[in-house]
Amino acid sequence: MELDKMDENDWKYHGEGNKSLVVSHVQHARVLRLLKYSTEDAENSHKTTEQAFRHIQNIVDYCQNVMKPLLGEKFVHNGEAVKLPLDFVRQLSLKVQQERPESRCDKVMDTLSGCALCLPNLTQLSSCCCCSREHRPPLCIEIKPKCGFLPASRDITKDIKKKVCRFCMHQHFKLANGKWKRLSHYCPLDLFSGNKQRMSLAIKHLIEEPQNNFNIFKGGECIYTCNDDADVFQDLDELAQHLRPYFLPSGSLLSRQQSSKVVLNELIQVIVSALLSTWDCPRSGQLRKTHLSEGRVTCEASLLHRDLLRNGNHCLPKDCVLDKILSTQMLDNLDIEGLSPLFKRVEQHLQMFPKERCRLQMDGPYNASFLEKVQNCPAEDDGSIEYAVGKVHQYRVAMTAKDCSIMVAIATCGEDDGLDQSLEIQPMKPRFTCSVSILDLDPKPYESISHQSRLDYKIVNHYLRRTQPDNQELDNLEELANQSLFLGRDRDGEDCTLVFHPV
Ligand SMILES: O=P(O)(O)O[C@@H]1[C@@H](OP(=O)(O)O)[C@H](OP(=O)(O)O)[C@H](O)[C@H](OP(=O)(O)O)[C@H]1OP(=O)(O)O
Ligand SMILES: Nc1ncnc2c1ncn2[C@@H]1O[C@H](COP(=O)(O)OP(=O)(O)OP(=O)(O)O)[C@@H](O)[C@H]1O
Structure with a gap:
């Protein structure tokens, strides 16, 4: 990237969260992640470029020196802090404004410091020899899985916290506060269970109600995301049409409805395989497993049948992406x-x-x-x-x-293609190559x-x-x-995320 030749026309809006806005390069597999301020902070913000750069460098250091060793080299990309021309950033901000979802416009992109984080575009497959020859653009599934275990700390005063997971309880609170219009039936404990049936159901629930936990990209473009006002059935049908060429042979005689069912199921199976894969030994039958104590893996709010919850297999292959994330989450043991x-x-x-x-x-x-x-x-x-x-x-x-997200990028490849460093998963023909990454590790x-x-x-x-x-x-x-011992500003309802807070 030549910083003195930055042109806003080479970049387009890609997505955003609570703290950052991401633009992707139209040709190269790079993104820029720019910080956001709440509008009040923007007026009062007089941070110097050096402070902003330090803030972003802190994110890079944390990712590289803390999260990477914990989550695994292969899943984490720490990126690079960059200083961009201010004129480019201002033009970019104007360009992306109309693409931004209204719900995120309570914050503005940082156009004052010129600092950003440059990362690989994780919706594209890296180091995959067959994708360049493949006519179908890669698919990428983004999952924000949230907390995957029930706490067991002796200090817990409310028994319900040991029975119903935080995500499922939080759903009711979010609904009451108007953050979402519909309840999600997704339960993170099902996703992290390692049991394929439970995981499939968890992903099905994510597809049905994505909220901010699920997105699908095709060729780097978001084709499926949260849409509160959507007709769910119509959206699912459109998604299935996008996916059809990836999962059904071209001459398939299935009706539209039948094929929708088939392709969505196939998609789910591919995601499950990717999430359970251990990069180093994908074909080994002797995988080490991480077992969780029985009481901590089932949530009473999950819609799954109790027998499946009680009798199913509850363990994750050691070093698969879910295992890495879960064991890091469990550093919170109090x-x-x-x-x-x-x-x-x-x-x-x-x-x-x-x-x-x-x-x-x-x-x-x-x-x-x-x-x-x-x-x-x-x-x-x-x-x-x-x-x-x-x-x-x-x-x-x-x-x-x-609070991190998992990116599962998949591409179809011909049968005789070499797989290079990418991982092979084969739920059905055609074969897929896949890469798994973790993002948002601030x-x-x-x-x-x-x-x-x-x-x-x-x-x-x-x-x-x-x-x-x-x-x-x-x-x-x-x-x-x-009698709370804590003083300080309440963030609920008036989100006061501290951009440029020392981290
Ligand atoms: O507290 P939670 O569990 O609601 O998580 C927040 C997320 O809400 P969610 O429940 O996933 O919809 C929230 O996500 P949204 O902005 O709601 O998409 C942020 O990720 C927030 O992190 P940060 O303060 O921006 O660093 C997250 O806050 P942290 O708790 O990670 O600080
Ligand atoms: N390296 C990347 N490659 C491709 N897409 C990315 C990348 N980093 C971020 N994104 C996209 O941009 C979105 C916002 O990024 P990110 O989650 O890092 O923002 P955030 O503001 O930190 O989120 P949060 O609300 O969790 O605090 C992501 O959900 C993802 O879709």
């Missing part, structure tokens, strides 16, 4: 309720010794020493500040893993822990009120929340 007193210990320590913030690496740098603090935190609380900081760091890393700010505590209370309380309206305990819970 739950926010167990972490809260430790967070308070750190807060008090930092109030007394502000300079310690740097030594304890509360905002980075994200280097080997930070990873060491995460990986070698003592198992038992010895009352030290080091223990509390280790648990806080572990919690933040787990938060990143609970560090979560230390301060966001207090928000987590309040949000946890609200989600659980709301769920209990909905499902157990006569529950007397809720009044006690209300009382507890009022």
